[in-house]
Amino acid sequence: MGGTDIRTAKPAGADEELAGLEAGLDSLESVPVSRTPVGQVLRQKVAPPLLGAAFVLVAWQLVHAGGLVSEERLPGPRAVGDSFLTLWRQGTLFEIVWTSLERGLLGFLAALAIGTPLGLVVARVPFVRAALGPVLSGLQSLPSVAWVPAAIMWFGLTDAAMYTVILLGAVPSIAVGLVSGIDQVPPLYLRAGRTIGATGLRGARYIVLPAALPGYTAGLKQGWAFSWRSLMATELIASSPDLGVGLGRYLANSREAIDLPGVFFGILLILAVGVLIDLLVFSPLERRVLRSRGLR
Amino acid sequence: MHPTTITVKDAASGAAGLAPRTPAVRVVGAHKSFVRPEGVQTVLQDISIDVAPGEFICLLGASGCGKSTLLNLVAGLDEPTSGRIEVTGGRPALMFQEHALFPWLTAGKNIELVLRLRGVSRPERRARAEELLGLVRLQDAYGKRVHELSGGMRQRVALARALAQDSEVLLMDEPFAALDAITRDVLHEELTRIWQETGVSVLFVTHNVREAVRLAQRVVLLSCRPGRIAREWTIGMPQPRRIEDPTVAELSAEITDQLRKEIRRHGRH
Ligand SMILES: Nc1ncnc2c1ncn2[C@@H]1O[C@H](COP(=O)(O)OP(=O)(O)O)[C@@H](O)[C@H]1O
Ligand SMILES: [Mg+2]
Numbered sequence: 001m002g003g004t005d006i007r008t009a010k011p012a013g014a015d016e017e018l019a020g021l022e023a024g025l026d027s028l029e030s031v032p033v034s035r036t037p038v039g040q041v042l043r044q045k046v047a048p049p050l051l052g053a054a055f056v057l058v059a060w061q062l063v064h065a066g067g068l069v070s071e072e073r074l075p076g077p078r079a080v081g082d083s084f085l086t087l088w089r090q091g092t093l094f095e096i097v098w099t100s101l102e103r104g105l106l107g108f109l110a111a112l113a114i115g116t117p118l119g120l121v122v123a124r125v126p127f128v129r130a131a132l133g134p135v136l137s138g139l140q141s142l143p144s145v146a147w148v149p150a151a152i153m154w155f156g157l158t159d160a161a162m163y164t165v166i167l168l169g170a171v172p173s174i175a176v177g178l179v180s181g182i183d184q185v186p187p188l189y190l191r192a193g194r195t196i197g198a199t200g201l202r203g204a205r206y207i208v209l210p211a212a213l214p215g216y217t218a219g220l221k222q223g224w225a226f227s228w229r230s231l232m233a234t235e236l237i238a239s240s241p242d243l244g245v246g247l248g249r250y251l252a253n254s255r256e257a258i259d260l261p262g263v264f265f266g267i268l269l270i271l272a273v274g275v276l277i278d279l280l281v282f283s284p285l286e287r288r289v290l291r292s293r294g295l296r
Numbered sequence: 297m298h299p300t301t302i303t304v305k306d307a308a309s310g311a312a313g314l315a316p317r318t319p320a321v322r323v324v325g326a327h328k329s330f331v332r333p334e335g336v337q338t339v340l341q342d343i344s345i346d347v348a349p350g351e352f353i354c355l356l357g358a359s360g361c362g363k364s365t366l367l368n369l370v371a372g373l374d375e376p377t378s379g380r381i382e383v384t385g386g387r388p389a390l391m392f393q394e395h396a397l398f399p400w401l402t403a404g405k406n407i408e409l410v411l412r413l414r415g416v417s418r419p420e421r422r423a424r425a426e427e428l429l430g431l432v433r434l435q436d437a438y439g440k441r442v443h444e445l446s447g448g449m450r451q452r453v454a455l456a457r458a459l460a461q462d463s464e465v466l467l468m469d470e471p472f473a474a475l476d477a478i479t480r481d482v483l484h485e486e487l488t489r490i491w492q493e494t495g496v497s498v499l500f501v502t503h504n505v506r507e508a509v510r511l512a513q514r515v516v517l518l519s520c521r522p523g524r525i526a527r528e529w530t531i532g533m534p535q536p537r538r539i540e541d542p543t544v545a546e547l548s549a550e551i552t553d554q555l556r557k558e559i560r561r562h563g564r565h
Contacts, residue, residue, distance in 0.1 A: 014536075018485050018489075022448075022482050022486070025446070028446075188392065188396050192390075195389065197413045292399075292441060
């Protein structure tokens with residue numbers, strides 16, 4: 001068998017021919033990936049939200065100027081701008097923002113430090129999953145403001161009470177995000193990992209965690225939103241000179257002073273800080289994770 | 297150039313049965329059954345195969361006959377219900393039909409991860425990864441992401457990653473089944489060349505008869521339900537062969553007849 005058509009030696013240049021063929025196939029099949037030009041990014045990503053914001057501002061001004069709603073109900077953009085100038089001249093604007101932002105970020109980092117190992121254990125240990133899974137999902141849908149009275153009774157009007165509420169709001173999101181990220185890891189990666197010797201802790205570090213990153217970053221993003229909301233709710237309710245003036249407190253103070261433009265400015269600030277952190281930290285993080293995998 | 301660590305063996309001496317050396321893989325009387333709700337399903341029955349060092353074996357069988365199951369047993373991903381499996385030279389490398397490259401790493405880093413898990417030092421890792429990419433003719437792919445590579449390139453990176461394990465045994469589970477014919481043909485040539493250059497033992501699973509005859513020194517036909525070794529052919533034709541060779545076609549026709557016979561047996565009941 002097999003003796004009829006023996007090709008003993010490779011024809012000269014056969015190897016080069018193969019290399020050339022292969023190079024041709026490679027270049028035919030590869031999709032050139034180019035960056036989107038700046039102009040297109042400006043037109044498609046930056047301009048629309050700016051236009052949207054401008055539209056809201058103009059509509060607001062028109063409603064205000066048209067006298068449809070009385071000044072006591074709806075202050076105009078100018079009055080709200082004056083609130084900004086007042087704070088700016090007092091030099092307290094950054095202090096107020098930073099008081100809240102610092103709390104929010106510290107609380108979020110603490111939630112990260114607790115939520116990540118918790119999520120890992122829930123995802124990997126079946127008994128813990130059965131025991132804690134429903135609790136975490138339940139906590140995730142419970143508005144964390146509900147914890148404010150309890151936190152105040154436990155810790156008094158202190159920073160500890162604030163952090164408690166933040167943690168109860170953000171830890172479940174982060175843990176659940178990581179669990180769903182791990183659940184979505186294709187079994188093929190786990191098998192490939194095992195064949196190259198990534199098992200146990202090494203498997204978690206080199207395969208499971210990086211593979212779960214898309215779900216995890218989604219959880220982080222939601223965790224930040226929950227941290228920020230919880231914090232604002234708590235600051236609004238908990239009032240004490242020891243706590244300093246954060247954004248929530250500023251809002252409450254403005255209400256007590258019957259300063260509606262101040263209230264509106266407070267709302268705008270809270271919105272701006274939440275959106276800005278998402279825009280500067282979490283959206284780029286998520287985009288990087290997805291883009292590096294060719295998912296977006 | 298850095299010193300190459302790829303050992304070059306004379307490919308002709310890699311043929312089976314020359315000397316009574318310890319086989320690279322030895323499967324002795326392996327059974328495998330799965331417990332399912334409907335009852336116990338015997339997937340593999342009394343399988344015995346020796347893969348000699350440097351030998352290239354194709355395991356041929358219809359879909360669902362237990363080829364992947366057998367490969368998983370040899371890879372150590374699963375345990376046989378009874379029987380013995382011995383592998384020399386450490387954990388075998390395994391390549392799947394899907395490339396199974398990690399999308400969060402570049403092509404080069406995918407290879408380096410394997411080296412890192414083996415305890416290779418950082419500077420050595422980089423050099424070795426580039427060397428292996430060179431071996432599959434993808435020198436320029438080091439920094440490329442998986443999604444930027446074509447199907448054929450992904451399988452070549454996957455091959456390089458498998459070779460990074462430096463195992464004496466390479467297991468391949470229908471690795472080219474999802475590729476188009478031209479690319480598959482090119483990869484056959486590459487695999488043959490790399491097998492000859494490295495002297496690695498290959499156990500290659502496929503349901504494609506011509507592919508088996510194109511590549512193997514020995515073709516083992518697996519029957520179905522339960523999977524048993526039905527027949528085997530030794531192919532003396534030297535490499536590189538072409539899939540269009542009349543001898544390849546002739547033998548393929550013979551093996552296909554056998555394969556069809558095996559499949560028809562199941563249509564009767
Ligand atoms: N983990 C498992 N549990 C139960 N049945 C399995 C498992 N793995 C494979 N099987 C069964 O074993 C048979 C052979 O599967 P497989 O080895 O994948 O076949 P092949 O690779 O030849 O197509 C199939 O009928 C499949 O359903
Ligand atoms: Mg299979």
